[in-house]
Each structure stands twice: as structure tokens, then as C-alpha cells.
Amino acid sequence: xxxxxxxxxxxxxxxxxxxxxxxxxxxxxxxxxxxxxxxxxxxxxxxxxxxxxxxxxxxxxxxxxxxxxxxxxxxxxxxxxxxxxxxxxxxxxxxxxxxxxxxxxxxxxxxxxxxxxxxxxxxxxxxxxxxxxxxxxxxxxxxxxxxxxxxxxxxxxxxxxxxxxxxxxxxxxxxxxxxxxxxxxxxxxxxxxxxxxxxxxxxxx
Amino acid sequence: xxxxxxxxxxxxxxxxxxxxxxxxxxxxxxxxxxxxxxxxxxxxxxxxxxxxxxxxxxxxxxxxxxxxxxxxxxxxxxxxxxxxxxxxxxxxxxxxxxxxxxxxxxxxxxxxxxxxxxxxxxxxxxxxxxxxxxxxxxxxxxxxxxxxxxxxxxxxxxxxxxxxxxxxxxxxxxxxxxxxxxxxxxxxxxxxxxxxxxxxxxxxxxxxxxxxxxxxxxxxxxxxxxxxxxxxxxxxxxxxxxx
Numbered sequence: 001x002x003x004x005x006x007x008x009x010x011x012x013x014x015x016x017x018x019x020x021x022x023x024x025x026x027x028x029x030x031x032x033x034x035x036x037x038x039x040x041x042x043x044x045x046x047x048x049x050x051x052x053x054x055x056x057x058x059x060x061x062x063x064x065x066x067x068x069x070x071x072x073x074x075x076x077x078x079x080x081x082x083x084x085x086x087x088x089x090x091x092x093x094x095x096x097x098x099x100x101x102x103x104x105x106x107x108x109x110x111x112x113x114x115x116x117x118x119x120x121x122x123x124x125x126x127x128x129x130x131x132x133x134x135x136x137x138x139x140x141x142x143x144x145x146x147x148x149x150x151x152x153x154x155x156x157x158x159x160x161x162x163x164x165x166x167x168x169x170x171x172x173x174x175x176x177x178x179x180x181x182x183x184x185x186x187x188x189x190x191x192x193x194x195x196x197x198x199x200x201x202x203x204x205x
Numbered sequence: 206x207x208x209x210x211x212x213x214x215x216x217x218x219x220x221x222x223x224x225x226x227x228x229x230x231x232x233x234x235x236x237x238x239x240x241x242x243x244x245x246x247x248x249x250x251x252x253x254x255x256x257x258x259x260x261x262x263x264x265x266x267x268x269x270x271x272x273x274x275x276x277x278x279x280x281x282x283x284x285x286x287x288x289x290x291x292x293x294x295x296x297x298x299x300x301x302x303x304x305x306x307x308x309x310x311x312x313x314x315x316x317x318x319x320x321x322x323x324x325x326x327x328x329x330x331x332x333x334x335x336x337x338x339x340x341x342x343x344x345x346x347x348x349x350x351x352x353x354x355x356x357x358x359x360x361x362x363x364x365x366x367x368x369x370x371x372x373x374x375x376x377x378x379x380x381x382x383x384x385x386x387x388x389x390x391x392x393x394x395x396x397x398x399x400x401x402x403x404x405x406x407x408x409x410x411x412x413x414x415x416x417x418x419x420x421x422x423x424x425x426x427x428x429x430x431x432x433x434x435x436x437x438x439x440x441x442x443x444x445x446x447x448x
Contacts, residue, residue: 188289
């Protein structure tokens with residue numbers, strides 16, 4: 001599983017909010033945080049993001065998982081800011097980033113991918129006039145989400161093969177089998193899309 | 206009825222199907238053959254995934270060269286590796302996405318998704334990530350997603366290859382209970398019990414066509430003869446690992 005998880009079934013208050021409203025709120029919070037650029041506002045947003053998890057009936061462990069992955073980036077940004085600026089700036093940026101990632105993760109955990117796709121398809125409808133197919137936009141997004149575990153799986157398989165053959169010290173050797181496997185998966189997925197009647201580029205009369 | 210007329214096909218100059226003429230009208234049809242015999246390519250011609258270089262594949266009055274989309278909506282296809290067939294992140298969403306081309310409406314979609322998940326024992330996994338299902342559950346989901354669209358014919362390309370005995374039997378039972386016509390391409394000879402007709406393929410040709418017992422006997426002797434000649438090379442891999 002990736003650190004930023006997929007939908008978690010539930011009946012919490014955040015699950016009941018429509019996908020569009022959640023994404024719009026997330027966007028507004030991001031704009032406010034960046035526009036305000038204030039230490040206390042960022043810290044308040046971080047606290048609110050953490051409080052949101054139990055309120056939405058999501059385990060705090062899910063928040064911890066995200067922060068754990070984010071930790072090296074936060075540390076890097078903080079060190080850089082302390083070296084070139086002030087420590088308050090380091091704290092503000094760290095809190096801002098962590099708050100936004102936690103909020104985005106809460107949206108992902110409480111929104112079905114299909115609801116997200118329907119929203120993006122609706123938003124992409126006006127682009128029909130310039131030749132963009134909204135259904136295809138939705139499908140591409142779905143496949144992107146679906147591909148995340150597939151990449152992890154290909155990586156694990158290649159790594160196991162590498163270790164099983166007693167190899168070490170040359171991790172770059174894993175890259176080629178991973179790419180080959182991903183290309184095969186991509187070809188098979190493309191074939192499955194056609195088989196399931198989801199190709200638009202038909203040659204039918 | 207599916208009908209093949211003089212179907213030939215080649216990949217990069219290597220001919221894998223040689224002028225196949227068939228009428229597939231029975232309820233349960235099995236196709237067996239060694240690796241590289243042309244089974245998977247033949248399977249893919251049946252719903253237009255592969256358009257033959259020569260000849261035509263017909264479903265009633267339609268052929269795959271001209272009416273591929275219509276035929277695919279009536280001829281469902283199940284692959285051996287279900288992981289590649291599952292498109293959406295969760296179980297229910299994957300069944301639902303297959304229904305989209307049919308545009309049944311939101312309420313009818315929900316109803317069909319619930320019914321099909323219940324029927325194939327996946328209702329308890331409705332919102333689970335599809336990639337975390339076991340191999341057998343994944344294959345069941347792939348089957349369920351295709352069957353939700355209510356195809357007239359189901360083509361299965363080695364659906365039990367990656368499954369253990371228990372899951373293989375579960376798939377067998379599902380196939381056994383379907384009202385649809387099933388064309389099953391397989392190495393698993395046990396799956397063919399009770400079939401109406403079994404074809405044996407070798408070198409891109411149908412070399413035997415008859416009842417299961419006779420076809421399996423013919424195939425076993427063919428394979429025994431091939432095993433006696435270990436110098437005979439296996440054919441090379443084709444695109445996507447198909448044979």
C-alpha cells in the first residue's frame with residue numbers, strides 16, 4: 001500500500017460530504033494558507049487537520065503514516081530555511097505542508113475514486129469544444145491511481161529476483177526488469193480496456 | 206453463433222493461425238493445445254482483440270473487422286492474469302466501470318453491481334482495494350465484471366492458470382452455472398468435464414474436433430509424442446506473452 005491510501009469505507013461526516021465540496025474546501029484552505037503566510041495560521045491548520053481525523057472517524061494512525069513518509073522532506077525544508085532564513089519560517093512552511101497533505105489524504109480516504117472521477121469528468125465537459133473527451137480524462141485518472149500499487153508490485157518482484165540470485169551492490173540492475181514488467185502490464189491493461197469495450201478509437205462502421 | 210472463415214494470422218512474419226474454419230454454436234466449447242499452438246491468438250480473434258490478417262470472424266451478421274465494438278459488448282473476455290484486467294482501485298468500482306459503455310443509469314448500475322457482487326461472493330469486499338484481493342478473488346472479480354455486462358458469449362483465456370486447486374474449482378463452478386455460451390481456452394483438462402465439444406490446436410491449426418474424452422485422449426497422445434522429441438524447440442514468445 002502507498003502511504004497516501006485509497007478510499008476507506010465508512011459513514012463518518014466527511015464521507016457524506018460530496019467530492020466537489022471537499023476538493024473546493026481543500027483548494028480554499030490551500031489558497032488561504034499560502035496567501036496568509038502566517039506562522040499561527042499554519043499551526044492552527046495543522047492542528048485542525050489532525051483533529052479532523054477522529055472527527056471523520058479515521059484512525060490517527062493513518063495521519064501518522066502520512067507524516068512519517070513526509071518527515072524527510074519536512075526536515076530538508078526546515079534545515080534549508082534555518083540556514084537561509086529564520087526558524088519561524090521553517091516551522092511555518094513545515095506546518096503548512098503537513099496540514100495540506102493531511103487534509104488531502106483525509107479527502108482521499110473518505111471519497112470513492114468513482115466519485116472523484118465523476119467530478120473530474122463533469123469539470124472536463126466544457127473542454128469537449130476543444131476536442132478533449134471527458135470520459136477519457138476520467139479513465140486516465142483512474143488508471144493512474146490503479147497503477148500505483150502495480151508499480152510497487154513490479155518493484156518488489158524485481159527486487160526479490162535480484163536478491164534471490166545473490167546479487168548485491170548494483171541496485172540499478174533492478175531498473176530494467178521493472179521497466180519491462182511495467183511495459184507488459186501496460187500492454188495487458190490496454191488490451192483489457194479494449195476487451196471491456198472502453199476504447200474510443202474504434203474502426204467501426 | 207460465432208463463425209470463423211479462413212482465419213489466418215501472423216506476428217512479425219511468423220504465422221500463428223492457418224486458415225481456420227469453425228462454427229461455434231455449442232453451449233460449452235473447450236480449446237486445448239500446447240504453448241505456442243495459437244490458442245491465445247485464436248481466443249483474441251473471437252472478440253476482435255486481434256483482427257486476423259486473412260479471413261473473417263462473424264457473430265451473426267457482424268464481423269470483427271467492421272463491428273468490433275458491437276461484438277465486444279456481446280462477447281466478454283476473461284484473461285489469465287486478472288490483475289491486468291482490473292482497471293479501477295476498488296472492487297465495486299471495477300464492476301461499475303465495465304457497465305459505463307452500456308449507460309444503464311445510476312440506480313440500475315448500483316443494482317447490478319450489488320447483485321453481481323453478491324452472486325460471486327464479493328459483496329463483503331465491495332469497497333476493498335482490488336489489488337489486495339487474493340488471486341482467486343481477483344479472478345472472480347474479473348469474471349464478475351465481465352458477466353455484469355451480460356454478454357452472450359464468454360471467452361476465457363486460461364482463467365485458472367494462476368490459481369490453486371480450490372480457486373480453480375470455484376471458477377469451474379461459476380463457468381458451469383452460466384447461461385451464456387462459454388469458449389474456454391485452457392491447459393486444465395479437468396475443466397472440460399461435461400463440455401459439449403473440445404478442439405485441439407497444434408501449430409496454428411485445429412487438429413481434432415469432437416467430444417471431450419476423445420479430444421483429451423488425442424491431445425495426451427500428441428503431447429506424449431512431442432515429449433519423446435525433446436529436441437523440438439518451443440515456439441518463441443509473442444507480444445504480451447500470448448501463444
